Structures are given as structure tokens and as C-alpha cells.
Amino acid sequence: MKPSEARLARVAVRAEDYPSDGRAEIALMGRSNVGKSSLLNRLATTSGLARVSKTPGRTRELHFYLVEEGHYLVDLPGFGYAKTSKQRREEWAHWITSYIDAREPLVLVLQLVDIRHEPQPIDHQLRTALAERDLPACVVLTKADKLSRGAAVGAADALRRVWRLDPSLPIIATSSETGSGIPELQKLIQQRVAAFAAAGKTR
Ligand code: GTP
Ligand code: MG
Numbered sequence: 001m002k003p004s005e006a007r008l009a010r011v012a013v014r015a016e017d018y019p020s021d022g023r024a025e026i027a028l029m030g031r032s033n034v035g036k037s038s039l040l041n042r043l044a045t046t047s048g049l050a051r052v053s054k055t056p057g058r059t060r061e062l063h064f065y066l067v068e069e070g071h072y073l074v075d076l077p078g079f080g081y082a083k084t085s086k087q088r089r090e091e092w093a094h095w096i097t098s099y100i101d102a103r104e105p106l107v108l109v110l111q112l113v114d115i116r117h118e119p120q121p122i123d124h125q126l127r128t129a130l131a132e133r134d135l136p137a138c139v140v141l142t143k144a145d146k147l148s149r150g151a152a153v154g155a156a157d158a159l160r161r162v163w164r165l166d167p168s169l170p171i172i173a174t175s176s177e178t179g180s181g182i183p184e185l186q187k188l189i190q191q192r193v194a195a196f197a198a199a200g201k202t203r
Helices: 036-044 086-102 121-132 149-162 182-199
Strands: 006-012 025-030 062-067 072-075 106-114 137-142 171-173
Touching: 025 036, 025 086, 025 121, 025 182, 036 062, 036 072, 036 106, 036 137, 036 182, 086 106, 086 121, 106 121, 106 182, 137 149, 137 182, 149 171, 171 182
Parallel strands: 025 072, 025 106, 106 137, 137 171
Antiparallel strands: 006 062, 062 072
């Protein structure tokens, strides 16, 4: 697949500032430091595009990256970092909920979970929020380079059991360091964007 190029098209906090051109959107969600910005860089290939944080909790707005093919990758604020204030976490929860509730062009949510860690309460909360809204989602395990291939498969199976995931819901193990799993994820994104274009609607 041809590498895509992307540019930061919009930074928004309030819903009225989200893009209004109707292009399909793929959103990256997950705890702070899970690797959202790193994965976005990989997916868009322009390295250094989304700021990768040494200090978790850096991304505080929704960043809309317009990919050459004509869809947006949306880097959402990370949530649940221990050192952030309760008020800040509530703000994050509010942004995320208002985004998924009102976003017609949202064709796919990538829910990122660190492959080395058990999902935390906030991960469960997000899983429930996505399932309740029947949003098309893909669970993405990040930092797969930190585990052996066998252990990575085991982690995916464990998560499928814990969350009683529908077998049709994909789980993709990725590494933004080595690029493993990225072509598979890009293929899924292309399929969702193509279906959106063909149907003229999201879900
Ligand atoms: P917030 O913006 O704070 O919510 O964090 P984020 O989810 O965007 O995480 P980010 O991409 O900034 O990555 C956090 C840290 O994890 C950085 O030090 C990255 O270099 C590291 N990291 C991200 N992805 C990978 C990966 O696939 N493998 C390894 N080994 N490290 C990774
Ligand atoms: Mg980030």
C-alpha cells in the first residue's frame, strides 16, 4: 500500500470547531502514554507529525490530521494518567463522550491498550461506552515489540475473553517502533473509509 501523507488540519476543543467537510474520521483513543500519537505517526508515515510525549498527558485537544487519501485521523486526549487532576480527567471524559455522541463521520474507533498491561477501569469504561453506542471499533494492542510473538497472541486472546468481544471485532497487535501490525490496520482503515464513501453514510 502506498504510504500516505498527512497534515494537521484542525485543533479543536469544542464540537463547533470540529471539521465540517463530512470526510470520514478514524479516532485513536486510549490511556495517556499508550502510544496514540506514535501510532498516528506510523499510520500517516510523516514522522514527527503528532507530538510524542516523554511526559504523559501532553495531548489536550482533539487533533484532526487530514490524510492524503481524504480522511481524518483524530488524535484524542489521553485519559486516566495518575498524575492528572480529577478535574482534568473529567474534562477529558466530557470531550470524548461529546465527540463520540455527535460525530456522524466517525467510521472507526481505534481503542488502544498497552499489550503489557491489564486493562484499567478507564479502559473498561471506554469499551462499554463504545459498545453501548454500537460504534465500529478495533482494539489495538500497542508496543508489541515489548513482548514475544507468542505472548502477544496470548495477550490478545486474554483481552477477547475479558471483554467477551464479538469474534468479528478485530484485535490488532502493533508496534510503532518496528511497524508490525501497521499494514493490517491500514487495510482496515481503508475498508471502512471505502464503505463510508460507497454508502454515503457512516454506520
Ligand atoms: P498522550 O498524548 O500523553 O495521551 O500519550 P500517547 O498515547 O499519545 O503516547 P505517545 O505516542 O506519546 O507515546 C508514549 C511513549 O511510549 C513514548 O515514549 C513513545 O516513544 C512510547 N511508545 C509508543 N509506541 C511505542 C511502541 O510501539 N513501542 C515502544 N517500545 N514504545 C512506544
Ligand atoms: Mg499523544
